Amino acid sequence: MFDLIIRNANLADGRKGLDIAVKDGKIAAIETSIAAEAKEEIDATDRLVSPPFVDPHFHMDATLSLGLPRMNVSGTLLEGIALWGELRPIVTKEELVERALRYCDLAVTQGLLFIRSHVDTSDPRLVTAEALLEVKESVKPYIDLQLVAFPQDGYYRAKEGVTSLSRALDMGVDIVGGIPHFERTMEDGRASVEALCRIAADRGLPVDMHCDETDDPMSRHIETLAAETIRFGLQGRVAGSHLTSMHSMDNYYVSKLIPLMAEAGINVIPNPLINIMLQGRHDTYPKRRGMTRVRELMDAGLNVSFGHDCVMDPWYSMGSGDMLEVGHMAIHVAQMAGIEDKKKIFDALTVNSAKTLGLEGYGLEKGCNADFVVLQAVDTLEALRLKPNRLAVIKRGKVIARSAPRIGELFLDGRPSQIDGGLDYVPVRK
Ligand code: FE2
Numbered sequence: 001m002f003d004l005i006i007r008n009a010n011l012a013d014g015r016k017g018l019d020i021a022v023k024d025g026k027i028a029a030i031e032t033s034i035a036a037e038a039k040e041e042i043d044a045t046d047r048l049v050s051p052p053f054v055d056p057h058f059h060m061d062a063t064l065s066l067g068l069p070r071m072n073v074s075g076t077l078l079e080g081i082a083l084w085g086e087l088r089p090i091v092t093k094e095e096l097v098e099r100a101l102r103y104c105d106l107a108v109t110q111g112l113l114f115i116r117s118h119v120d121t122s123d124p125r126l127v128t129a130e131a132l133l134e135v136k137e138s139v140k141p142y143i144d145l146q147l148v149a150f151p152q153d154g155y156y157r158a159k160e161g162v163t164s165l166s167r168a169l170d171m172g173v174d175i176v177g178g179i180p181h182f183e184r185t186m187e188d189g190r191a192s193v194e195a196l197c198r199i200a201a202d203r204g205l206p207v208d209m210h211c212d213e214t215d216d217p218m219s220r221h222i223e224t225l226a227a228e229t230i231r232f233g234l235q236g237r238v239a240g241s242h243l244t245s246m247h248s249m250d251n252y253y254v255s256k257l258i259p260l261m262a263e264a265g266i267n268v269i270p271n272p273l274i275n276i277m278l279q280g281r282h283d284t285y286p287k288r289r290g291m292t293r294v295r296e297l298m299d300a301g302l303n304v305s306f307g308h309d310c311v312m313d314p315w316y317s318m319g320s321g322d323m324l325e326v327g328h329m330a331i332h333v334a335q336m337a338g339i340e341d342k343k344k345i346f347d348a349l350t351v352n353s354a355k356t357l358g359l360e361g362y363g364l365e366k367g368c369n370a371d372f373v374v375l376q377a378v379d380t381l382e383a384l385r386l387k388p389n390r391l392a393v394i395k396r397g398k399v400i401a402r403s404a405p406r407i408g409e410l411f412l413d414g415r416p417s418q419i420d421g422g423l424d425y426v427p428v429r430k
Pocket of ligand 1 (some may be wrong): 118309
């Protein structure tokens with residue numbers, strides 16, 4: 001007797017009509033027509049069953065603070081940083097915890113069960129770190145939350161940036177962050193990358209830096225990050241977030257840079273929603289897109305995963321906690337509209353980001369953790385097109401969220417949208 005069987009599941013890798021049996025929180029079998037019984041069954045009715053979404057880049061300390069203490073009038077990155085600088089000294093730990101938990105509730109309903117969040121360490125009060133460490137514990141049964149010590153105002157540029165970052169790591173923050181392009185000079189940026197990689201090597205931690213989030217083609221801190229990764233033996237443990245300057249770099253230089261990044265095993269984290277919104281702001285026309293070179297990086301074998309980055313905060317007034325919205329934008333901005341392209345984009349929201357986070361037991365294979373999302377879509381292509389409801393979200397074999405199916409959608413197979421005795425729907429097209 002199994003604990004749970006999900007029947008008639010289509011998987012992201014193209015396998016169709018499979019039953020997935022769960023025992024003790026792990027996948028015990030994936031086969032066609034499992035004859036055994038289970039305490040609970042879900043008929044996926046040939047819909048997509050995916051491992052949960054993984055967001056490798058978020059700011060949970062700022063989320064849902066839109067309008068506090070005022071709106072971002074210009075809508076630019078720099079006004080967003082200034083605005084956050086106004087809110088940060090007056091925000092309380094309780095407010096931070098309350099907003100973060102509200103976001104986590106939203107994330108669970110979206111099937112987003114793994115999140116890496118940056119935590120601003122610029123204010124020496126470090127209420128941000130205190131709050132998110134508490135949130136990390138509270139949401140543990142549902143969401144695996146990784147925290148990055150992020151010196152938003154500059155590791156060297158902020159008054160107590162150096163000591164605050166170390167104190168946050170001492171408190172239990174998991175990952176070393178950075179923002180070299182925001183330091184006062186290129187040299188300070190270079191030096192910050194070296195110092196932060198040294199800290200990661202000494203403490204045995206991963207690195208995840210906001211790196212070259214600018215349209216300046218001469219912002220080349222990713223080169224230093226890759227070189228220091230190799231020098232300190234951190235291959236595979238380092239992520240470069242944003243990397244938008246690569247969009248504007250000279251092609252010859254990039255032809256040297258990408259192999260260096262591959263040698264260093266850099267995990268690349270573009271943030272399509274935020275990059276298309278915030279970059280290219282100094283351009284008239286033509287305007288740059290401001291996302292890094294996703295196709296070229298993937299083709300070179302680098303691990304690329306997409307982040308949501310912001311939801312209703314000083315930098316971005318939109319967002320929904322839906323990683324499919326992120327993938328939808330990535331398809332457009334990277335112009336990756338082919339069938340194989342879209343499959344790669346879906347992977348960048350799931351298996352690639354799981355690799356970035358170093359997750360163990362992730363995936364739909366026997367022995368993996370029984371964590372799933374049942375989507376109201378037949379496959380990954382339809383999921384990316386419709387951003388459909390998450391009919392069931394399952395963590396370690398237990399259903400932790402359900403959504404009613406939407407009706408009246410343009411499903412390609414023309415079927416009514418039903419699952420688990422959902423709404424009756426009579427298709428208009430006979
Ligand atoms: Fe960010």
